[in-house]
Amino acid sequence: MTTAPDGFAPGDRVRTRAVDPAGHTRLPRYARGAVGVLVERAGRHPLADDRARGLTGPARSVWHVRFAAADLFGEGDHTVTVELWEDYLTRIEEQR
Amino acid sequence: MSGDHGSSRISAQVRHVETLLESRGLLAAGEVDGRIDEFLAGGTPANGARIVARAWADPGFAERLLADANTAIREVGLSMAGGLQEQRLKVVANTAETHNVVVCTLCSCYPIALLGPSPSWYKSEAYRSRVVRDPRGVLTEFGLELPAGTAIAVWDASAESRYLVLPRRPEGAASLTEAELAGLVTRKGLIGTAAV
Amino acid sequence: MSRINDVGGMAGFPAIVEEPDEPPFHADWEAHVLALNGALIKRGVYNLDEFRDAQERLPVQQYLGASYYERWFAAISTLLVEKGVATADELAVDDHGA
Structure with a gap:
């Protein structure tokens, strides 16, 4: 895994990784390649994807990321807040 | 306890593996029984009920609970340190505007050390697959009819x-x-x- | 590749069934599997993420056909072999000798 990106803040708009990894991950399929908003930092932990392969990496931020259901499923008026490692996220700079 | 053939067979397999691990020094005698007793004496929904009741009775506690639940629940003599390691507890409050519902779509993450084992329906693919997509429909099946104007916030326990x-x-x-x-x-x- | 555990938003599962007054475990062996897993993780034989990964790698038909704690036991058995703790033959129990 690459070095974790820095400088995320609540309110940032992010896009989740779209790739379908070969191994264990904690980015659910339904939330891949989607745009959401950072709600709150949920601590710092080594990446689960690495730990599942017996690797120990540095702790990095985990975020509550809120999505509109319509952006995930094309329908629904609810929100879904998923807890995601910053490695899964890219900030959408031009939207700020 | 179920006594059917499938259950007695896996029961024998589990016993066999325990004996093997004991012989290899990876399991101490009585360790499994001790862990089971500890587990059953640990979490219970009554702990969650106590936290909620204190939050209803004391708005200051409710505020502290929503800001930092791990610290706040020590005020009622509880902690999140009872499992393999202390886990962060995130408390989400229902309001007149928003109803919250929790799921783990990837496995079955749940505050076991605080609340005990989760119900089977919470672990089921049926619940995990549908509640993120159609929470209003799922809640209706549980007998919870929310006003049309109430927003629903689903929380997926996908990390720590x-x-x-x-x-x-x-x-x-x-x-x-x-x-x-x-x-x-x-x-x-x-x-x-x-x-x- | 996407794995069978990753079910959020999938169609086709049966109705949600509630079990009134559900006990913590439905058989003694389920409690043993839970305790065994905790002991092995605490000893560092494997970690929680490796345990989840081992469940996710079960063949799809086996995963969906197994109960919750049957999956756990299958994952524990997989990891004990992969970590070199025991061979599959050693883990297997003779049906008639059980």
């Missing part, structure tokens, strides 16, 4: 935090003691598939 829903205090519960308030709270209320 564990979640607890703080239900809204029922109308007409003003004269109840904290213990009586705790008696109103159900496990489903703590997950978000019931109002309280």
Whole structure:
């Protein structure tokens, strides 16, 4: 895994990784390649994807990321807040 | 306990593996029984009910609970340190505008050390697959009809935090003691598939 | 590749069934599997993420056909072999000798 990106803040708009990894991950399929908003930092932990392969990496931020259901499923008026490692996220700079 | 052939077969397999691990020094004699006793004496939904009742009775506690649940629950003698390691507890509060409901779509993450084992329906693919997509429909099946104007927030426990829903205090519960308030709270209320 | 555990938003599962007054475990062996897993993780034989990964790698038909704690036991058995703790033959129990 690459070095974790820095400088995320609540309110940032992010896009989740779209790739379908070969191994264990904690980015659910339904939330891949989607745009959401950072709600709150949920601590710092080594990446689960690495730990599942017996690797120990540095702790990095985990975020509550809120999505509109319509952006995930094309329908629904609810929100879904998923807890995601910053490695899964890219900030959408031009939207700020 | 079930005594059918499938159950007795896997029961024998588990015993066999335990014996093997004991012989290899990876399991101490009595360790499994000790862990089971510890587990059964640990978490219970009553812990969640106590937290909720205190939050209803004390707005200051509710505020601290929503800001930092791990610290706040020590005020009622509870902690999140009972499992393999201390886990972060995230409490989400229902309001007149928003109802919260918790799921783990990837496995079955749940605050076991605090609340005990989760119900089977929480672990089922049926619940995990549908509640993120159609929470209103799922809640209706649980008998919870929310007003059309109430927003629904689904929380997917996909990483390290564990979640607890703080239900809204029922109308007409003003004269109840904290213990009586705790008696109103159900496990489903703590997950978000019931109002309280 | 997407794995069978990753079910959020999938169609086709049966109705949600609630079990009134559900006990913590439905058989003694389920409690033993839970305790065994905790002991092995605490000893560092494997970690929690490796345990989840081992469940996710079960063949799809086996995963969906197994109960919750049957999956756990299958994952524990997989990891004990992969970590070199025991061979599959050693883990297997003779049906008639059980």
